[in-house]
Amino acid sequence: MKHTHHSQLTVMIYVLTVLAAFLIGYRAHDGFGTKPVWAAVTTPGYAEGTLDNAISLRPVQLFQEALDHVKQEYVEPVPAKSQNEMVYSAIRGMLQPLNDPYTRYMDPKEYADFNSDNVGHFVGIGATLNMAEIPAITPKEGQGTTAPVICPVCGAKISEMKHYRVAVVEPLPGSPAKQAGIQPGDFILKVDSTATDGMTVADVADRIRGPKDTKVTLTIARKGIEKPLSITITRANIEVPAVESKVLDNHIGYLRLFSFNEKTSIETRAALHDFEQAHVSGVVLDLRNNPGGLMRESIHVASMLLPPEDRVIVSTKDRSGVEQPYNRAESQICTVPMVVLVNKGSASASEILSGALKDYQRSKIIGETTFGKALVQTVIPLSQGAMAITTAHYYTPAGHDVGKKGVAPDITVKLDKDVTIMNEKDNQAQQAILILKQEMAAK
Numbered sequence: 346m347k348h349t350h351h352s353q354l355t356v357m358i359y360v361l362t363v364l365a366a367f368l369i370g371y372r373a374h375d376g377f378g379t380k381p382v383w384a385a386v387t388t389p390g391y392a393e394g395t396l397d398n399a400i401s402l403r404p405v406q407l408f409q410e411a412l413d414h415v416k417q418e419y420v421e422p423v424p425a426k427s428q429n430e431m432v433y434s435a436i437r438g439m440l441q442p443l444n445d446p447y448t449r450y451m452d453p454k455e456y457a458d459f460n461s462d463n464v465g466h467f468v469g470i471g472a473t474l475n476m477a478e479i480p481a482i483t484p485k486e487g488q489g490t491t492a493p494v495i496c497p498v499c500g501a502k503i504s505e506m507k508h509y510r511v512a513v514v515e516p517l518p519g520s521p522a523k524q525a526g527i528q529p530g531d532f533i534l535k536v537d538s539t540a541t542d543g544m545t546v547a548d549v550a551d552r553i554r555g556p557k558d559t560k561v562t563l564t565i566a567r568k569g570i571e572k573p574l575s576i577t578i579t580r581a582n583i584e585v586p587a588v589e590s591k592v593l594d595n596h597i598g599y600l601r602l603f604s605f606n607e608k609t610s611i612e613t614r615a616a617l618h619d620f621e622q623a624h625v626s627g628v629v630l631d632l633r634n635n636p637g638g639l640m641r642e643s644i645h646v647a648s649m650l651l652p653p654e655d656r657v658i659v660s661t662k663d664r665s666g667v668e669q670p671y672n673r674a675e676s677q678i679c680t681v682p683m684v685v686l687v688n689k690g691s692a693s694a695s696e697i698l699s700g701a702l703k704d705y706q707r708s709k710i711i712g713e714t715t716f717g718k719a720l721v722q723t724v725i726p727l728s729q730g731a732m733a734i735t736t737a738h739y740y741t742p743a744g745h746d747v748g749k750k751g752v753a754p755d756i757t758v759k760l761d762k763d764v765t766i767m768n769e770k771d772n773q774a775q776q777a778i779l780i781l782k783q784e785m786a787a788k
Contacts (some may be wrong), residue, residue, distance in 0.1 A: 470558050515766075525578045657671070660740050684777045
């Protein structure tokens with residue numbers, strides 16, 4: 346991807362102007378509604394009621410002043426590349442007080458990687474990642490209370506913030522990560538020798554990627570194992586599968602969606618037509634460990650599965666309370682009985698789809714409560730790279746805020762210990778097939 350290069354001052358003025366616009370009510374939309382979004386902006390150091398004074402170009406002047414001193418007086422000459430990195434770091438630092446793991450700045454390389462992810466191919470280890478919240482440590486009984494830790498830069502109470510770390514949602518089938526033994530729920534502590542504390546998903550993914558046939562070592566924490574594990578993986582070309590489909594016994598179609606990238610609706614449509622040709626009598630839709638992706642793709646897939654009268658798929662609400670409904674995008678293809686499998690790794694666009702299917706009573710939801718990531722992100726291209734900003738919450742057709750509770754299953758079934766998805770011992774899939782057979786018989 347080709348980017349126009351401007352001076353560091355121009356970049357910083359643009360970014361701060363965009364932030365100021367958000368603070369006074371600006372709303373940007375990317376036209377397709379990518380992944381999740383966040384909330385308020387704080388302005389430490391200003392008294393209550395002086396927000397208007399905070400929004401000015403004085404921070405830009407201060408930044409340029411500091412940058413000029415570094416360029417002119419630092420003991421060694423500062424290369425242009427390092428100056429760019431300083432600007433990128435400044436933007437990331439500006440976004441940190443939001444305390445939102447999904448709002449982030451992507452430099453030109455990260456933005457190119459983001460676009461390639463949505464297309465569905467890259468060089469890496471083949472694992473989907475997400476931010477997982479780690480509960481803050483609280484004092485034990487009898488030890489009293491501890492004073493909050495205050496950030497010396499922004500004044501925020503660090504000990505009261507939510508704590509996150511990058512975790513594996515699922516290694517892709519046949520991927521180097523899968524072959525090396527990476528498991529869902531593994532927390533990534535280090536990439537090679539670099540600790541991941543404070544890193545975003547994009548930061549960790551960028552460090553994991555590299556040239557084909559080179560090696561990367563991940564230090565991971567795994568539930569039930571006391572000491573961290575060190576796993577070395579050889580990078581390879583990864584084609585991200587959007588859909589897996591097959592016809593099971595008793596004319597049951599199995600359709601698994603791995604993610605919602607630009608191929609998902611096309612491949613889902615083809616799979617449903619194949620089911621129609623095979624005369625399937627029921628469908629198991631598997632959304633387990635699907636971390637989400639493009640909102641528009643989930644709307645298209647929902648449209649293929651819902652009757653024509655079920656019009657609204659999802660609605661969003663921005664900071665001003667303005668609600669925007671998103672209606673079905675195409676005609677229904679699948680009309681046979683259906684059940685849906687979800688778990689705590691089902692997030693974002695997966696929750697849009699499963700929430701709509703549940704609200705309209707199109708199918709029973711089976712498994713475990715979903716992740717609860719009801720946020721819409723807007724990607725704003727900049728002169729160098731882009732910002733992904735949380736701009737709205739989304740709601741199911743019945744008005745449920747998935748972000749608070751996730752999508753609860755109609756029938757709760759926890760996956761048995763040491764069982765992987767869709768192997769012969771997958772008790773969640775077995776229960777789904779049993780229920781589907783009952784509905785097929787009743788119809």
